[in-house]
Amino acid sequence: MPKLVDPEARRREVVDALFRVVVRDGLQRTSLRAVADEAGLNIGSLRHYFSSQQDLMDFAMQSMLDGLTDRLLQHVERIGDLSRHPHPERLRLVADLLAELLPLDERRRAEVTVFLDFNAAARTNPAFRDLSHQAATGTRRLVRRVLTRLDESGTLRPGRDLDIETERLTALLDGLGLSAVRHPDVLSAQTCAEALRVHLEDLSDGR
Amino acid sequence: MPKLVDPEARRREVVDALFRVVVRDGLQRTSLRAVADEAGLNIGSLRHYFSSQQDLMDFAMQSMLDGLTDRLLQHVERIGDLSRHPHPERLRLVADLLAELLPLDERRRAEVTVFLDFNAAARTNPAFRDLSHQAATGTRRLVRRVLTRLDESGTLRPGRDLDIETERLTALLDGLGLSAVRHPDVLSAQTCAEALRVHLEDLSDGR
DNA sequence: CTCTTTGTATCACGCTCGTGATAAATTGTT
DNA sequence: AACAATTTATCACGAGCGTGATACAAAGAG
Known part of the structure; x- marks a missing residue:
């Protein structure tokens, strides 16, 4: 039975969002908040999949x-x-x-x-x-x-x-x-x- | 009679300091405060020669x-x-x-x-x-x-x-x-x- | 000496950031 | 239904940033 959220898929979604932010705004402006927004997630939720900015x-x-x-x-x-x-x-x-x-x-x-x-x-x-x-x-x-x-x-x-x-x-x-x-x-x-x-x-x- | 400080020379000194900071720490970390420190100036003094960060x-x-x-x-x-x-x-x-x-x-x-x-x-x-x-x-x-x-x-x-x-x-x-x-x-x-x-x-x- | 100009130094405000702590909701299992 | 685990959501703290306002010092001109 498939779990409602696949953690790996989520991580990939977040990474995709990160790439979009980097391309659009540059790595300098790629903050956790910006990535979370782009991914349509709350920053707290994002931090559940990536323990720190460096990890992400x-x-x-x-x-x-x-x-x-x-x-x-x-x-x-x-x-x-x-x-x-x-x-x-x-x-x-x-x-x-x-x-x-x-x-x-x-x-x-x-x-x-x-x-x-x-x-x-x-x-x-x-x-x-x-x-x-x-x-x-x-x-x-x-x-x-x-x-x-x-x-x-x-x-x-x-x-x-x-x-x-x-x-x-x-x-x-x-x-x-x-x-x-x-x-x-x-x-x-x-x-x-x-x-x-x-x-x-x-x-x-x-x- | 030479003025005690040559504004143009000061500006060049500041720019030199800025270059050193950029080379050492990267443009991302090149803040006004970092440049002022590197130039041995107070940040207020630096802002007397450059009205804004963009100007600098x-x-x-x-x-x-x-x-x-x-x-x-x-x-x-x-x-x-x-x-x-x-x-x-x-x-x-x-x-x-x-x-x-x-x-x-x-x-x-x-x-x-x-x-x-x-x-x-x-x-x-x-x-x-x-x-x-x-x-x-x-x-x-x-x-x-x-x-x-x-x-x-x-x-x-x-x-x-x-x-x-x-x-x-x-x-x-x-x-x-x-x-x-x-x-x-x-x-x-x-x-x-x-x-x-x-x-x-x-x-x-x-x- | 007085005054104006130039240079130097601080303080405070608002903003964004990463992060820790913690609550609240949701889901799967028993 | 009850419990445990997972996921989502908030809040607050401290740090660093650019900048406006302002005070203080120094120097040249009258």
Whole structure:
């Protein structure tokens, strides 16, 4: 028999509300009261599911990272072995995978927005340090893995330093996300995706 | 006869203190009281030079942008006509110019740090919108100008879309700055500069 | 010396915040 | 019906914030 309120579902609802508040008002103005209002809950009720503000924040950020990781792994698995795909399609597959980190639609835009605010706070808030560091190295591991696969399958121009190329591609993704979220009138989603495509083509042979 | 206190100098001292607080504690925790303490002033005294918090913030951010613009213009002027320099040195000159936007030493690190926090706040604080937008387009104008000069002097590989390349290089600079400030243990200043160098070399002919 | 201007220092108000304590209502079980 | 557990709702406290008002000190001008 289902209980009238599923605690886990409630927690997810609250986290969703938190994300909406962060996207709309910024992490700075994301107070417990604001989240409770957005979730249609009383603040006392909210505190029944999250013992403290830090507890809520930790859970929210971990949830976002978990969701992102899941979707990335789905992409990786869907691609499978890169050399099974025809040469010219490999770049498109990789671009689609990495585009999961770019704000190309509303879902990803919200995600990157929250991620940026969260990372900004992590610089001076020790409570977020670990998660932020984990996210940074995680992104690099993914990018490096992608580049290695491209290299092994002979899709990359020779003589590349993978350490540098990893940082370069990671920085490109971070920078594109930053600008597309903060200045969508200056950098559109299309241009964003196009820049990534051009970069990958630049890394590869001339076909 | 010099007045005992130079108001303009005082304002600059206060702004310097503000920058130190932002770098140390983050923009979120940069209250009037914290800045006054850091500057060794009473809060009432601080408010004699800045009528409101917004007044102080505006002045501080505008000061930073002005200082950065000045230094960039000095670089541009020092370079002069790009075609007067030997071919292989052009990329180094351009790299040095753009490296003014990277946190390669303490001064630039502080600047980028403040800039990132400020831009993060600008997303949801209308008072900062104009300055942030101005900074974003200013960076792009500079990058585009640099790329155009490189192209005109025949230093660039042919067939490049300058719109895309401008966004790509801008994103690279933003992303490198972001990672170098937030995760200096992951991305060192050297690697940062190296990534920029590699990118410019990639854009140019193979010599 | 007196007066005006400039700079320095306090106080108090209203606001928002996280949080602890506690009550009240609701639900599931016996 | 009675009880226990869960969920919802209030209240109050102390802290930090920006800001207006105001007092006090110092300095240059007449």
